[in-house]
Amino acid sequence: MKVSELGEFGLIDLLDKMIADAQINKASPDLLIGIGDDTAAWKCTEQVQLATVDTMVQDIHFTLETISWEELGWKSLAINISDIAAMGGLPHYALVALALPDNTESEDIAGLYRGMIDIARQYKVAIAGGNISRASRVSVTVTVLGGCPDNKILRRSTAKSGDTIAVTGYAGSAAAGLEMLKKKLAFRSKITGYLKNAFLHPVPRIEEGRLLVKHGITTAIDTSDGLLADLRHICEASGVGAKVITDLIPVNEIVKASFKQKALELALGGGEDYELLFTGNARNIAKIRQVIKCPVTVIGEIVKSTPGKIELFDAGGNPVKTGRTGWTHF
Numbered sequence: 628m629k630v631s632e633l634g635e636f637g638l639i640d641l642l643d644k645m646i647a648d649a650q651i652n653k654a655s656p657d658l659l660i661g662i663g664d665d666t667a668a669w670k671c672t673e674q675v676q677l678a679t680v681d682t683m684v685q686d687i688h689f690t691l692e693t694i695s696w697e698e699l700g701w702k703s704l705a706i707n708i709s710d711i712a713a714m715g716g717l718p719h720y721a722l723v724a725l726a727l728p729d730n731t732e733s734e735d736i737a738g739l740y741r742g743m744i745d746i747a748r749q750y751k752v753a754i755a756g757g758n759i760s761r762a763s764r765v766s767v768t769v770t771v772l773g774g775c776p777d778n779k780i781l782r783r784s785t786a787k788s789g790d791t792i793a794v795t796g797y798a799g800s801a802a803a804g805l806e807m808l809k810k811k812l813a814f815r816s817k818i819t820g821y822l823k824n825a826f827l828h829p830v831p832r833i834e835e836g837r838l839l840v841k842h843g844i845t846t847a848i849d850t851s852d853g854l855l856a857d858l859r860h861i862c863e864a865s866g867v868g869a870k871v872i873t874d875l876i877p878v879n880e881i882v883k884a885s886f887k888q889k890a891l892e893l894a895l896g897g898g899e900d901y902e903l904l905f906t907g908n909a910r911n912i913a914k915i916r917q918v919i920k921c922p923v924t925v926i927g928e929i930v931k932s933t934p935g936k937i938e939l940f941d942a943g944g945n946p947v948k949t950g951r952t953g954w955t956h957f
């Protein structure tokens with residue numbers, strides 16, 4: 628059935644029922660009122676509160692040819708949870724605003740909510756409210772509210788010269804996935820699966836963000852714009868520069884094998900990995916590497932320099948510059 632036949636209230640009833648049946652909001656005892664009143668209501672503790680919002684617009688951020696409705700639901704909530712991770716916090720509540728064309732199938736919207744409920748359950752996020760409006764293309768706007776249990780926040784503005792720079796997971800896998808989908812590149816199914824997942828099914832680093840806070844880290848960002856762009860955000864906010872050893876950047880073997888020379892370019896410039904890029908003293912980072920469950924790789928150092936200036940070197944200390952064919956050794 629099209630959403631125009633079901634009507635706004637019919638669709639709201641359907642989504643309410645999905646959330647009620649999934650019982651995800653039961654994990655949030657402080658939520659007094661979820662969906663069904665004029666606003667959501669919850670009891671708030673003294674702790675520092677976090678709020679973030681992000682929109683995914685059809686044909687700007689996604690195309691329905693390459694993403695399933697379930698994946699769209701997962702990703703639109705995941706990217707907001709990732710921002711909470713980058714602050715060292717825990718996500719609590721989500722508000723979802725959908726804009727939909729009249730001819731959207733209600734079963735597709737149910738799929739979108741299945742994806743959203745799936746990640747909400749995993750991260751103990753209550754879906755506390757939302758809005759639906761008519762539009763010429765699909766857009767999904769998600770607000771996530773969270774908190775910092777120990778009142779310590781990870782910021783972009785506290786990097787100091789001498790800090791070690793490190794990143795969780797792999798860089799460039801999501802961009803490689805996008806490249807594969809856009810150019811319809813054909814790989815073996817195991818490779819296709821990895822690349823698709825990296826782009827369409829990001830896994831926010833909440834647990835890792837909490838671990839950084841506990842180990843004295845104060846500076847972090849999630850890599851949504853790309854490793855270099857996000858490092859530049861840290862450097863500009865902190866009034867420092869950075870030196871990065873490109874040979875150290877963690878590129879997954881699958882991306883290296885499938886994209887050859889282009890792999891480094893994808894790792895440096897490609898966005899949407901939603902990993903944590905952070906800086907801190909080398910001893911703290913060494914301790915974190917011992918206890919964290921995911922790979923953590925040291926890629927360089929914060930230096931006194933023009934704010935936001937990033938210099939790239941290879942393992943031999945030779946400068947690396949960008950050329951017409953991507954990133955090349957100089």
Ligand SMILES: [Mg+2]
Pocket residue numbers: 709710713848849851
């Ligand atoms: Mg962010």
